[in-house]
Amino acid sequence: MRHLEFFSAVAGELSFTRAADRLTIAQSAVSAGIRSLESELGVELFDRSRRQIRLTTTGEVLLPRVRDALDAVNEVRDAAQETTRAITGSIVIGLMTSVTLVNVPRLLGLFRAGHPGVGVRLRAARRGSAGLVDELVSGELDLAFLALSGPAPTALLAVPIASSPMVLVVPKGHRLAQAQAVELGDLVPEEFIDLPPGYASRRIVDDAFTAAGLERRVMIEVSDIGTAAEYVSNGLGVALLPEFTAQDALGVHRLPVANLPNFTVYLAASRKRRASAAVRAFVELALAADEAQGSPAAHPSSLRPRERPGSRY
Known part of the structure; x- marks a missing residue:
């Protein structure tokens, strides 16, 4: 074995x-x-x-x-x-780099305290949320914290646990810096900084522009969402980002944008794989922590662990 x-x-x-x-x-x-x-x-x-x-x-x-x-x-x-x-075994969890909407270290600390016999390995997304979806389906991951644009793939069971509005990030002195709100059509002339295709925030923005019948120019692609606002502050373009990624950025303005969905983090698992006792225990802890924070999203019962050992999500 x-x-x-x-x-x-x-x-x-x-x-x-x-x-x-x-x-x-x-x-x-x-x-x-x-x-x-x-x-x-x-x-x-x-x-x-x-x-x-x-x-x-x-x-x-x-x-x-x-x-x-x-x-x-x-x-x-x-x-x-x-x-x-007693629960033993191991879990492999995928997560997105620099996405801090979920306090994963705190969850892992609580889980380790309650289940010291379970080993947990973390794997950072190498191809954004699209890569995490593939690794869940193939069985390389047991769980993943990922973001989605639109409905979850049919191969997954996913529950939303945190979200952040998407905002326009522009450098100080930009023509739109003092605007109260922005329409997508206002941004067509701009040069964009974004993540590569496969990352959820990129998909959210691409889908919104496509739905509006508009095109945009992505001039710089960065693989770490946490660094995108720094490129904006240095005058290299504008960016549409989850608000939490730009909260501490200096030299930028954040503006609301109409008709742009929120960036939402989901806890997801493969629909086909049987969940071990260790995986079910982690899901129970994560959902309980989310409810304690007053998340407005209702959790579907299909993702909540069941008691009998042969259960699936």
Whole structure:
């Protein structure tokens, strides 16, 4: 089973080094485990002939079955733990860089205090929320804090837990700096700073301009939403950003924009994967913390954990 865990991790990372970091063990142990698994199965799971390893055709066929097997083992563990009420295991959670609407460190601290036997690994989004969605569906992540533009994909169960209005961020002295409110049509002449495609805030803005029949020019793309306002303050363009990202920025003005949806953070999980006891416990804590803060969003019961060990979200 440990070798199957190695295979799942390497398949997710397509790197022995990153998989070893994710598993917090030596790379040599991961490599040896994969070789042992390949020898036992009599097949090659990875093509190592190129600079970056790839799954072989056999590896691609086996990967979803291996992840199903690992989920089944977790179900056995959960059933055994029902007699002791102790929860063990591990969770892999994806999150967005510099998105502070959810106090993830506080949640993890509370979770660790209540469930010291559960290991939690965090993975930062490498391709924005679109990448987190893919990793949830593939089974690389158990949960993710992500943002969405429009309805959640059918493959996911997602509940909104925090939101921030989108605002226009302009440098001081800009022609719109003293405006009370702005329409999207007012922004067509501007040069924009934004995140790359795949990031939720970019999708929100792109969808709004498309719906309005307007085009815009994105001149600078940054991968960290927390730095976008700094480019604005240095006169390199304007940006449409969640308000929380620009609250501490110097040398800028923040303006409300009509017909632009809020930036909303969701806690999401795959609809197909069975949730372990550890995952259900984390979801229960996260939703309880959200309710304690008076979130106006109603939580769908489908995401709230159930008591019986075989339940799904």
